[in-house]
Structure formats: structure tokens, C-alpha cells
Amino acid sequence: MKGKVAELFESIQGEGLYFGEKQFFVRFFGCNLSCKFCDTKLNYFKEYEPGELFSIIKQSRDGFRSVSFTGGEPLLQKDFLKEILKLTKAENLHNYLETNGTLPEALEEVIDYIDIIAMDLKLPSSTGMGNFWEKHARFLNIASRKEVFLKTVISMGTKDSDLKEMIKLLKSTNPALTLVLQPDYFQSDIALTKRIEKFRDMITQENIATCIIPQMHKIIGAP
Numbered sequence: 001m002k003g004k005v006a007e008l009f010e011s012i013q014g015e016g017l018y019f020g021e022k023q024f025f026v027r028f029f030g031c032n033l034s035c036k037f038c039d040t041k042l043n044y045f046k047e048y049e050p051g052e053l054f055s056i057i058k059q060s061r062d063g064f065r066s067v068s069f070t071g072g073e074p075l076l077q078k079d080f081l082k083e084i085l086k087l088t089k090a091e092n093l094h095n096y097l098e099t100n101g102t103l104p105e106a107l108e109e110v111i112d113y114i115d116i117i118a119m120d121l122k123l124p125s126s127t128g129m130g131n132f133w134e135k136h137a138r139f140l141n142i143a144s145r146k147e148v149f150l151k152t153v154i155s156m157g158t159k160d161s162d163l164k165e166m167i168k169l170l171k172s173t174n175p176a177l178t179l180v181l182q183p184d185y186f187q188s189d190i191a192l193t194k195r196i197e198k199f200r201d202m203i204t205q206e207n208i209a210t211c212i213i214p215q216m217h218k219i220i221g222a223p
């Protein structure tokens with residue numbers, strides 16, 4: 001079995017609650033969504049057998065204890081992902097999954113081998129696509145068996161009604177989670193800062209832990 005991988009590299013985590021942690025990154029090729037703000041539109045890949053990819057990770061091991069499986073959307077290649085997760089777990093590496101949170105059936109198949117899930121919540125008014133509330137709810141119920149935190153991109157077009165729907169979703173699934181608000185990097189200005197602070201206050205009033213963390217790798221120039 002071969003998997004399509006767009007990039008392999010070592011860097012620091014640039015988003016969310018693990019910002020700054022040194023990790024090895026496996027960027028899977030392909031995504032099932034097309035978010036308006038996407039900056040990872042990949043058009044190339046290399047194919048690897050799981051054992052071949054694992055050898056590269058092992059040989060590169062240099063001060064990192066965690067492997068970030070990112071994309072694109074890694075769960076689109078769930079069978080390949082599962083095989084590589086088994087190998088890295090047996091090596092006592094932490095398996096960190098970055099996912100758009102829309103493929104609950106695929107998550108169910110690999111959840112036993114994952115340590116941490118960084119799950120996106122895709123708000124229709126931010127992404128320019130339809131809504132994924134039902135899929136996100138099922139995904140979150142499965143993800144909550146492991147350590148999980150949520151990220152969502154806020155842009156000038158993000159609607160209050162989506163925020164309210166997201167709060168409803170969290171309350172009915174796992175209200176104890178931390179939600180990271182990410183300003184849309186392409187729109188960063190004072191007006192967006194004010195908007196995101198307003199959203200943070202709306203969420204905090206509902207007793208949901210939330211914080212604002214920009215996509216730091218873009219700011220500090222990390223890959």
C-alpha cells in the first residue's frame with residue numbers, strides 16, 4: 001500500500017495549543033474541502049510505503065517527540081495513515097493529527113493510534129462552503145476519546161449566526177474543550193482584531209474556554 005505525501009519536514013508547530021513544539025511533519029496530499037482562506041493548495045506528491053516513510057521519520061529523529069500528520073486532509077488516506085500511525089506509536093512518538101473534522105467514519109478507524117487531535121471547525125461564512133455541523137458533531141464525539149482541541153478561522157465575513165451555531169455544537173458535544181480562534185491571515189488588520197475579540201467574549205460568556213492565537217508560522221517565517 002502506498003500513500004501520497006506532499007511534504008516531509010521538521011519544524012515547530014505553528015498553530016493552536018502546541019505552538020512552538022518541535023515536530024516532524026508529514027503533509028498528506030489532497031483535501032476534500034476548498035476553504036476560501038486555504039494556503040496549502042498542493043499540486044505535487046511523492047508515494048511512499050508505510051515502512052519507507054517510517055524509516056525517514058526515524059532517521060530524521062532529532063529532538064522531536066511528536067509527529068504531526070497534516071494536509072490537505074490526512075484522513076482521506078485512512079488505510080495508509082493507520083499503518084504509519086502504528087509504526088510511530090510503537091516507536092513511542094506522539095501522534096498528532098491535524099484535521100478538518102469532516103470525516104468521522106475515517107477517524108473511527110484510526111482513533112486508537114492517535115494521541116492528540118487538532119480539529120478545525122469550518123464555519124460556512126468563513127470558508128465560503130456549506131455547513132458541516134452534523135459531521136463535526138459526530139467527529140467530535142469520537143475525537144473526545146483522546147486529547148483534542150479546536151481551531152476555527154475568523155474572517156471579516158464570519159457571521160454571528162455561525163458563532164452561535166458553533167457554541168450550540170460545543171455545548172451538546174464537549175463543552176470542556178478549548179477553542180482557538182485564528183484571525184484570517186490574509187485579512188489581518190485592526191477591524192478583524194476587534195471582531196475576533198467580540199467573538200472571544202461571546203464564547204467566554206457561554207463558559208467555553210477560548211483564546212486567540214494567530215497562525216504563527218506565517219508570522220515568524222517557519223515552514
Ligand code: SF4
Pocket residue numbers: 031032033034035037038039040041071072073100
Ligand atoms: S481543509 Fe485545510 S487544506 Fe483543506 S481546503 Fe480547507 S484549509 Fe485547505
